[in-house]
Amino acid sequence: MHIKPLSKPHTLTALESLVHRTSNTHCAAQLHELNKRYQLEHAFMALLNQIDHTHFECIWQYQTHHNIYINLIIITDNAVHLFKFNDYSGLHHIDGDGMLINSTTYTTHADISELHCMKYSVINVMPETSTQLPVYTKCVMFNETFMLDIHSHPGDILLKDQILPYLERMSICSKKKKKNSTISTVLVDTSVIHEIHLPDYKKGVSCPDCLALNTLNRFKSLNYCTHCNAIIDSESLFNHNISQFKAILSEQRLTRRNFAEFTAHYFPPFILTKLLNKHFQKFGTTKGAYYI
Template sequence: MKPLGKPHTLTALEALSHRTTLTASTKAIFDTIRNRYELECQFEQFLKITGCDQFECIWQYYTHHNIYINLILITDNAVHLFKFNNYHGLHYIDGDGMLVNSITLEAHADLSELYCMKYSVINVMPETSTQLPVYTKCIMMNESFELDVHSYNGDILTKKQIIPYLERLRRASKKKKKKQHNQRCLIK
């Protein structure tokens, strides 16, 4: 696994924040990048705990459409796109596929961005890899996050679901490796 690295922008803004007063817009960017990095550090620990750190990882991926994906995880049998968030409180998914806070009605485009990214990844995969499915998950790291019971939650993982999900990925990958090993032994 490629270890998570601190973003260069975060390092630069940390150095600047100790030397000068940041403007409101620069402070907002600084807070966003720092919060993303903290969530990524937490998730990296989950990968290590579950033994999923042997998978190929691409951290902190930006697309040309300014979509940010925290992690692209490549296993033997799939590509997984993860977007981490720290949303809290009750949310629902509206008719347009937007994640909406039930109290403030603030809409978040995370699910839409993941779907766009999924099709971008599929389009750039080499023909030999096109049989690999691409899965998307929006990971809610705040334990107070709740999804309305009437909303489909297939693309959302809560903090409590992370470890069981990663353990299933690890087991599925081991089964495929074992099956491939047994097929090679039969051929010999």
């Protein structure tokens, strides 16, 4: 049972919408990392779906106030399992502080130490009835070239070919349990969302096919993109740019003026009003009208 289902993070959607609206290199790096993390979560979900996990309580994408991110928490009747995913490659070792270090580049990764910090956080929030449950931590390596040197203890490491057997053992060892346990409720309530600070962005209308900005010419109800030669009807163009508006300006009300400014007044006022009224419900007075 997925208490907190796997879903596409809003920050990832926002960064995707900014691809052609900003040249900020930090945004590009964030987009790459978030997209990779989301793909790894889907890869693990595909393996999880191969076993009977109906008696698991799954909490996806858990984030703490200290910005520690745990990809998946699984609660069974006899244990709590914390998983953190990555695609590190090459030879690594674990130092005395529990840090995972690339033996060639000496790049330091905090995955194992973050898992251990989260382990004690879980123990602290456990209700009295659940204090006897052990908490297991696994740093999941999706890259097949990852290796751990012989001097490092592999207890926290789960290699790609070990994932499915590990999940199968979890399923066999756990029994049917009561859904919506107290501990899962507490964990979901303590999960936080860390929003990114979006940079300044360019305004204009975006092509749904190539995402290029301000490359469209309008002719009646059709729009021609000079960048990819696509021909898009006005309604499809409107829906695409509305989704970008909501992703980038999620805190802002959708009004005719706000959307017109966002698209650099590409849509004629009467067409924009018609499309807004068709796809959204109007609230408020004439001058202060907004759409939901």
